[in-house]
Amino acid sequence: xxxxxxxxxxxxxxxxxxxxNTARLVAVHSELRLDRPDRAGFFWExxxxxxxxxxxxxxxxLQQTEREATxxxxxxxxxxxxxxxxxxxxxxxxxxxxxxxxxxxWEAVNRLHQAAAxxxxxxxxxxxxxxxxxxxxxxxxxxxxxxxxxxxxxxALLRLGRTVERSNFTVQVLEDALARIGDGAGDMQALWAAxxxxxxKSLTAYQMYRRSLRGPVTRAGVSRFLIFSQVFPRxxxxxxxxxxQALTRLPxxxxxxxxxxxxxxxxxxxxxxxxxxxxxxxxxPAVRSxxxxxxxxxxxxYFISATQAPPSASVGQTQAxxx
Amino acid sequence: MGIRWNDYPVxxxxxxxxxxxxxxxxxxxxxxxxxASVDDAALAERVASAEMVIRLMGITFRVYGDDGGSIDxxxxxxxxxxxxxxxxxxxxxxxxxQRALALNxxxxxxxxxxxxxADGIVPRELLATSKNFRPECMGVxxxxxxxxxxxxxxxxxxxxxxxxxxxxxxxxxxxxxxxIENRQIxxxxxxxxxxxxxxLPVDDYPSQLYAMLASLSPRxxxxxxxxxxTPGIYNSAYYEHSYLAQRMGVELVTGADLFVDxxxxxxxxxxxxxxxxxxxxxxxxxxxxxxxxxHPDSMLGVPGLMRAWRQGKVALANAPGAGVADDKVxxxxxxxxxxxxxxxxxxLPNVPSFRCVYxxxxxxxxxxxxxLVVKAANESGGYGLLIGPHATPAERDAFADAVRRDPRNYMxxxxxxxxxxxTIVGNRAVPRHVDLRPFxxxxxxxxxxxxxxxxxxxxxxxxVVNSSQGGGSKDTWVVDVGGA
Numbered sequence: 001x002x003x004x005x006x007x008x009x010x011x012x013x014x015x016x017x018x019x020x021n022t023a024r025l026v027a028v029h030s031e032l033r034l035d036r037p038d039r040a041g042f043f044w045e046x047x048x049x050x051x052x053x054x055x056x057x058x059x060x061x062l063q064q065t066e067r068e069a070t071x072x073x074x075x076x077x078x079x080x081x082x083x084x085x086x087x088x089x090x091x092x093x094x095x096x097x098x099x100x101x102x103x104x105x106w107e108a109v110n111r112l113h114q115a116a117a118x119x120x121x122x123x124x125x126x127x128x129x130x131x132x133x134x135x136x137x138x139x140x141x142x143x144x145x146x147x148x149x150x151x152x153x154x155x156a157l158l159r160l161g162r163t164v165e166r167s168n169f170t171v172q173v174l175e176d177a178l179a180r181i182g183d184g185a186g187d188m189q190a191l192w193a194a195x196x197x198x199x200x201k202s203l204t205a206y207q208m209y210r211r212s213l214r215g216p217v218t219r220a221g222v223s224r225f226l227i228f229s230q231v232f233p234r235x236x237x238x239x240x241x242x243x244x245q246a247l248t249r250l251p252x253x254x255x256x257x258x259x260x261x262x263x264x265x266x267x268x269x270x271x272x273x274x275x276x277x278x279x280x281x282x283x284x285p286a287v288r289s290x291x292x293x294x295x296x297x298x299x300x301x302y303f304i305s306a307t308q309a310p311p312s313a314s315v316g317q318t319q320a321x322x323x
Numbered sequence: 324m325g326i327r328w329n330d331y332p333v334x335x336x337x338x339x340x341x342x343x344x345x346x347x348x349x350x351x352x353x354x355x356x357x358x359a360s361v362d363d364a365a366l367a368e369r370v371a372s373a374e375m376v377i378r379l380m381g382i383t384f385r386v387y388g389d390d391g392g393s394i395d396x397x398x399x400x401x402x403x404x405x406x407x408x409x410x411x412x413x414x415x416x417x418x419x420x421q422r423a424l425a426l427n428x429x430x431x432x433x434x435x436x437x438x439x440x441a442d443g444i445v446p447r448e449l450l451a452t453s454k455n456f457r458p459e460c461m462g463v464x465x466x467x468x469x470x471x472x473x474x475x476x477x478x479x480x481x482x483x484x485x486x487x488x489x490x491x492x493x494x495x496x497x498x499x500x501x502x503i504e505n506r507q508i509x510x511x512x513x514x515x516x517x518x519x520x521x522x523l524p525v526d527d528y529p530s531q532l533y534a535m536l537a538s539l540s541p542r543x544x545x546x547x548x549x550x551x552x553t554p555g556i557y558n559s560a561y562y563e564h565s566y567l568a569q570r571m572g573v574e575l576v577t578g579a580d581l582f583v584d585x586x587x588x589x590x591x592x593x594x595x596x597x598x599x600x601x602x603x604x605x606x607x608x609x610x611x612x613x614x615x616x617x618h619p620d621s622m623l624g625v626p627g628l629m630r631a632w633r634q635g636k637v638a639l640a641n642a643p644g645a646g647v648a649d650d651k652v653x654x655x656x657x658x659x660x661x662x663x664x665x666x667x668x669x670x671l672p673n674v675p676s677f678r679c680v681y682x683x684x685x686x687x688x689x690x691x692x693x694x695l696v697v698k699a700a701n702e703s704g705g706y707g708l709l710i711g712p713h714a715t716p717a718e719r720d721a722f723a724d725a726v727r728r729d730p731r732n733y734m735x736x737x738x739x740x741x742x743x744x745x746t747i748v749g750n751r752a753v754p755r756h757v758d759l760r761p762f763x764x765x766x767x768x769x770x771x772x773x774x775x776x777x778x779x780x781x782x783x784x785x786x787v788v789n790s791s792q793g794g795g796s797k798d799t800w801v802v803d804v805g806g807a
Contacts, residue, residue, distance in 0.1 A: 095565075
């Protein structure tokens with residue numbers, strides 16, 4: 001497989017995953033806003049922080065209104081992480097992969113992009129239907145790849161890109177939640193519980209959380225589930241396993257294998273140590289930096305742009321920045 | 324109530340489908356009776372479904388705007404096909420093979436002994452000022468002596484019924500994927516029609532292309548590693564590059580995917596390390612192929628590629644320098660070249676042409692510039708062209724000045740009346756001018772597509788068929804009329 005094809009598949013998977021994550025995050029917060037009209041500060045700030053775009057939003061001098069924030073998150077092409085930009089990048093990648101990917105994926109990404117670009121679709125009264133459509137179309141594409149693509153190096157890179165993006169998103173969501181949302185009994189209990197449910201929903205984890213851990217949604221329960229679950233696909237332990245498996249289908253992964261091994265053992269040690277809030281707070285940044293290192297190792301080992309000009313990589317970057 | 328062929332005008336032109344008074348030409352009977360039988364609503368439905376198919380199949384081409392940007396457009400397709408009866412097509416096909424053979428012999432001669440110049444068939448000064456002559460190619464002997472492996476020759480039919488060769492595209496001719504896709508669309512939208520007529524299939528082209536490219540491999544015996552080299556997604560023909568790679572089952576690469584190793588072999592970068600490449604179907608212009616030899620700042624090419632090619636370690640199709648015969652002035656010598664190399668009379672005539680390099684012909688052109696079509700030697704896509712009868716006096720003066728300054732670079736032809744094909748506008752069929760671009764593959768043997776890409780000028784009266792300037796396209800049917 002050509003290095004440039006490998007790179008484009010990896011990024012296509014990241015962009016599709018990012019589009020779906022952004023859509024779900026905005027949908028969840030749009031609903032949450034109805035439960036927390038009184039929340040102090042700028043309501044959309046956490047969403048901007050999680051998507052890594054808060055600094056950019058501020059630097060552009062945009063107004064702290066729902067309208068400006070959702071527009072920035074959903075349809076602003078100047079924001080490289082916006083839903084529209086992510087689906088446009090995914091589409092440009094698939095355009096170069098037409099002879100590799102199932103032909104239907106080109107039609108499917110055209111539909112996804114057309115939906116993301118529909119004017120006015122992010123308006124409050126249409127937003128929910130719109131974002132559900134986006135999420136559904138992204139999931140349909142994942143299903144198409146699963147059912148119609150050879151399970152070879154190309155599919156391994158797709159899994160890798162998707163899971164690196166996905167696990168990084170889980171880390172961001174959880175870090176934000178742990179820093180922001182309280183816990184325990186008191187006046188705020190019901191409101192905090194609603195926020196923790198929102199965290200789970202942002203990761204499409206609410207129903208599976210219920211199936212795994214019966215009882216109330218608590219800070220400790222949510223962090224344990226999202227970090228240590230071996231069965232939930234967006235939990236960090238599961239993701240690291242998925243990354244490890246994908247690497248075994250690639251020729252001589254080199255440094256990446258070692259990084260995955262370190263990640264696994266650190267997560268296992270943390271789980272053994274039990275529910276310790278301080279330890280969890282240290283764990284998440286460590287996971288994030290390992291994911292960054294993993295991303296760099298994959299780029300350097302398999303992609304062309306890395307061999308020509310080493311990128312200053314962070315996991316949240318875009319392909320345009322890395323090329 | 325259907326299309327009323329009795330109202331269809333054919334005054335003073337040759338129509339490819341209708342003979343006159345609503346009577347169809349041989350081979351078009353089934354098509355015409357079918358189109359007369361479907362009502363307006365059914366016809367509109369077919370037009371809409373064709374557009375839908377094009378969108379879903381994502382058939383696009385890129386148009387460069389005046390602002391330097393570019394946009395992707397859906398492929399313009401008209402659903403009434405152009406008809407060519409098989410006996411006539413066989414003659415055209417023979418003419419195209421003859422022409423491709425002679426042009427390849429000429430290119431090989433240019434880069435070796437230059438006999439045609441020594442024998443006075445073509446004036447030597449043509450070479451000195453040719454924009455597409457590459458001195459770097461002197462002495463190179465590509466496999467089978469073939470340089471222009473893929474040739475797209477544009478044919479037009481005048482009102483007298485004669486089919487002329489208008490030009491030969493020997494550099495990176497495009498359009499063949501649209502020829503195949505047009506057939507796919509017609510089949511999806513009018514399955515009934517294919518039951519009523521025997522139409523030669525066109526979908527074999529990717530296999531023929533693959534076989535031709537494989538015949539160029541420097542490592543015969545092994546399964547050759549073939550790639551399609553594209554300038555990238557912003558090229559107007561990217562869709563076609565991707566399509567052909569997909570249909571041949573070969574890699575689509577850009578310059579960044581390839582490098583030339585210390586043994587002067589071309590390698591592609593894969594996730595399992597370098598892999599040797601044997602044949603490159605390149606869709607990048609000569610001057611961007613190798614920054615070590617041509618434009619030093621080209622990002623599209625591969626440093627060292629010319630070195631590898633000159634040593635025969637990789638095959639390039641088309642070969643660099645093949646464009647020396649893709650020159651509107653060299654074109655005028657094609658009939659003479661056929662007589663010279665093949666000792667045969669040309670089967671397909673050239674459009675009569677005046678060469679401004681000769682003073683008497685130049686004076687004729689300058690005196691009659693309002694009646695002629697004047698062309699620059701090395702422009703394509705409808706650019707660098709003056710259509711005298713339609714131009715303003717200022718445009719004519721500007722072109723006349725250009726001709727006087729650089730006569731070698733210009734030739735002129737009488738204005739032809741291009742033939743027409745019925746084209747759907749609203750719910751009616753109206754005549755629109757067309758040309759035809761068949762593709763000729765030359766390797767070990769010479770093959771011609773069954774028909775070719777019919778391009779149509781969608782604007783009433785216009786003869787500009789280029790898709791970049793508002794042209795459309797049609798399916799082309801070579802119909803086996805059963806010896807009739």
